[in-house]
Amino acid sequence: MIHKLRKKFIFINLGIVTLFLFCVLASVWLSSFHHLKAEALNVLRRTLNLERMTPPPKLEPPKKEPGHFPPLMTVFAVEISPDGSWETVYESGTQASASLIENAINAAKKTGTSEGNLRRLSLRFMARPNAEKLRIAFIDTTFAIASLRNLFFTCLLILAGSVLILSAISYFLAKWALRPAENAWNRQQQFVADASHELKTPLTVILANLRILLSHKEDSIASQECWIKNTQSEAESMKNLVEELLFLARSDANLASVPKSAQNLSDLTWNTLLLFEPVAYEQGVTISENIMPDLMVFADSEQIRRLLTILLDNACKYAEGEKHVTLNLSCQRDTIFLTVKNTGKQIPADELPLLFERFYRSDKSRTKSGYGLGLSIAQAIAQAHHGKISVESTKETTSFTVTLPLIKQKNIMKSRES
Template sequence: SLDNLNASLLRFAMELGGIFLLAGFLVFGLSFFLARMSLRPVEHAFSEQQRFVQDASHELKTPLTVILANLSILKSHPTATIREEALWIQNTETEAKRMQELTERLLFLAKADAKKLPPRSEVLSLSTLVESTALPFTALAFERKLSLALDISPALSVRGDAQTLAQLLAILLDNALKYAAPGTEVTVRLCRQKKHALLSVHNNGELIPADALPRLFDRFFRVDKSRARAAGGYGLGLSIAKTIANAHGGDIRADSTAEHGTVFTVTLPLSE
């Protein structure tokens, strides 16, 4: 009887030890899984930061190379006049301006990442802002043999920063005019949809592939890199536009079909 009791106690102890060991493995596995899950956003952010730095360095490399090449040519002609070397001086100035534009856009995105964009504290007339921002593009449209049409609902107000909202529209208009087919019309529309303002910019031209639409707002993404670079683009404009829309409590989307052309639509909450 005592032997049976000892055997039972031993069996119970072994079973209890097995349970504790299994529980320990389960706790360790769960802890490891949760730790990995918690680190994923950090790893993703670090990976995105690395890619951002690499892409920015790549974009800066081209204008720097051109500037250094132009300066090398100028140094090889020490007795030449400014008039004789005007081509190389102009090329240097052009590339320097491109670097300035890229740097300004990178600084804007850095401020956005650091949550240092202007606060949405001012109630402003979005109708007036859209009209005043779009009108100067009429001359640019004329130069490119395009027409610019405005369809703006009056008295629509939002809470936000006028400068960055104007920048958002300028980015969309600039893209629309760059890639519109000659002889077509670019349309800017602003209307109310319940408690939101819908701002859209539409053009007809080369369509954006369906598989590229989800990545349009990624930093440095370009559907056609050679074409975008020839047009002076860096693949940052749409990312900045989305950043501005999100900072104002809104969003932006793109649609491109053979039937309706390409349209970018910004949704912004109306001011009460």
């Protein structure tokens, strides 16, 4: 899909730029064509308006400049008597032969028009009756044709070279512009694959338990209680996974649209911490806290509780050594800092950015349980509340810090009044 999208991007971009460049070059060529044509017609008009000159004026030698030799433009005019005889009344540039003049007169008469272009002779003419005689002026168009031909091939080369250069530029631009879409597509593919894998395991266990139960149809439910409980446990695990997947799907859609109101983050933190102390006690983890009172945030209380639960559960689960967890809630200026720190082994620096990836679990230190979605959900909640989450790890501790914008009392009163 990304490959097709990249090709489509290149073709569209190249087509638009090529069409624009073609129009510009075509305009240049047409402008030059009309300019040379207008110049030739002006010369012919002036020639027709000249009085009879006998003998014809001598042409002054052109001024030569270094590297430039201007061509001589042949211009001549003839007067034709009623009996068909003709005589040259004006001539400039290279002298025209009698046969050329004769052929030019005959070709001009055959056109039946007062002006035109004699392509076979490379001449342009203009005729005007003068008393009893017909005067026809001719100008050589060889130089104009050669100039237009050279300009045409030059424009063609410019167009071809530009297309090649633009193709290369469009290719790299397409790769650069579509890199976010490609990364998103790859993450989506990986997400679907990981989700399918995680769902497959409990389903396999459930189906295996059901096959065992079906193979002992004559047994009572009490005798098969272990298989039923195992099935229930796997079903609940799968239910939790589906709920987490739905939450992340909603966060991708637009979690920021969830209704929010002014909440006392200090009270929410205390309540969540009190509910979590029995869990920590069972795991042999001690918790210490330092919570600044009356810190207000504009948030959804359920999501904030879920964020706190994820961080505390994650800290207790991976606490080692002294098994100590510290929770700090403080404020600096207009920013609230929520930090959850636990003792334990250091997480490698190259793994820290990956902790918030969906289904990521380190093979070395973070494979105890769960599906690897908790920190992804925590990050989604923080971002939905215009905050962010970061992680630091040393040889003895690992800490997760969430920053949220503080709302002041005057802003709270305004939101309540509205």
